[in-house]
Every structure is written in structure tokens, then in C-alpha cells.
Amino acid sequence: MIHASQDILTRGLWRARRVVLGLALTLGLALLHSGPAGAASLQVSPISLEFSPAEQAQSVWLSNSGTATVRAQVRVQQWSQPDGVEQLSATRELVASPPVVEIPPGGKQMVRIIRLQPAPPAQEQAFRLIIDELPEVVAPAGAATSPGLQFLLRYSVPVFVALTEPVPANNKPSDISALSASLRTSGSQLVLSVSNAGPRRVKISQLVHVDAEGRRTPLAPGLLGYVLAGQRMQWPLNLPAGQVLPANGTLKAKFNADLEEQTLPLASNRS
Structure with a gap:
């Protein structure tokens, strides 16, 4: 079995293309195995969940845009970042119901979290x-049986249980005063480390020097x-070959x- 990665965080079809290219991405996997070649048809909505402090359940919809029945397994894992590394572990704080679904062509299935x-x-x-996404147990009647690769997706959806009621969207920039960052050299690679002393997670994108x-x-x-x-x-930062970032x-x-x-906010501790 070959492993490649996928994460659905705001990336949609672009992420699926990266799976085909076999690029490794954080906390999402697509699985390939011998079988009929075919495009991925399993879709997930929404792409993130946030519970208010006393909220007991939310719903996720799985849909099948293909022409064959899709089977999928759904589970929840605790998410942490010990020593700057993503880690998933078993939890009984949240559960998915039902944990296994079967979706006919063009159909939808609601899963309660x-x-x-x-x-x-x-x-x-x-x-x-x-x-x-689970492999087919029995090929559909009349389906081609020639060997090939079938892409089986793994979606990894972030879920948060908040301390306070969600704040309505506004035009104010996010408060990042609780963040502190450092940049260091590890061999030929730069490594960015970011600490968050605040009460809420922070999502970072489109980083530039x-x-x-x-x-x-x-x-x-x-x-x-x-x-x-x-x-x-922490994340490794890939620079073009031979390029060095100015220290200032x-x-x-x-x-x-x-x-x-x-x-x-960046401490000047690169070495």
C-alpha cells in the first residue's frame, strides 16, 4: 500500500491534485491500492466544526458524487502538538454516529458528532x-476488472470545543498578541517555531519573508x-536552492x- 497525503482545510480540489502528485501534507492521508482506476467521489461538508461550550452535537454530511456505492469510516481523535509536532490520539470526549456509512451513487449521509x-x-x-473511504468489497456488476489504482481518500477535519460562545465575524484583524515565534537553522533548512499562549487556536497561511x-x-x-x-x-521552511534569507x-x-x-512577532535567534 502506498501512502500520500490530503488535508481538506480550505483547499478543495487543489488538495486532491496534490494527493495525486504524492506530496506529504499534515494529518491527512489518501490510500492507493490495486483495483479499478477511478476518481474520488466522496465529499465532506463542512470542512471544520466549532462547538460552543455547552453544545452537545453537530452534523457532518458525506456525499457521493460518483456512480458506485461508497463506504466510509468516521472517527474522532484528540489533537495536540507536544514538542512542536502534530499528534493524534484516541479519545472518548467526542464520538461519531454512525461510525461506518454506505452511501449510494448521488446520495448523502448525515453523521452526528x-x-x-x-x-x-x-x-x-x-x-x-x-x-x-473504504475499498470496495465487491465490484459493481459490469464494472471493468482490469488492474489499476484506486484512490481512497482520508479527510481530516479540524474540530474545536470553545471556551466561550463563537465571536461574530467582523472586519477587525485577529489578535495575535499571544503568539511568539523563532526562526532557526537546522542543517540546510530553516525551521519556524510558533508558540500560542492564548485561549484559542490560530491558523496561519500565506507566510512570506x-x-x-x-x-x-x-x-x-x-x-x-x-x-x-x-x-x-514548528514547521520546516523550504527555500529555493542556494537562497538565504537576510537576517534583518x-x-x-x-x-x-x-x-x-x-x-x-519574531525573535532574532537564528543560528
């Missing part, structure tokens, strides 16, 4: 909803990732759903 401990949390909780003359070097053109509440995350530059990025970028 249920909190077993509905009391308000002591801090924001983070989970990942893992949705695995801006030098003293205003020249911009893209470091993460799309989604870089999340820093969970009270935790630290700044890092800018977009945070959460902001339209405008902000400067990421």
Missing part, C-alpha cells in the same frame, strides 16, 4: 474528525497550519480568516 462530556471545557479542546528593501520571498503560499491554544508548533527581514502572514496580513 456527539460530545459525551457536554460540560464547558477548562480550555479550548482540539480534535480531528478522520473520514476514511519581507527584507529591508521590501522584497518578498514566499515561504508557505497556502495553509501553513494551526497553532493550538497553549501549545507550540520580517515574517508576514494571514491569520485565521483575515483578508489582510500581519507581522508575525
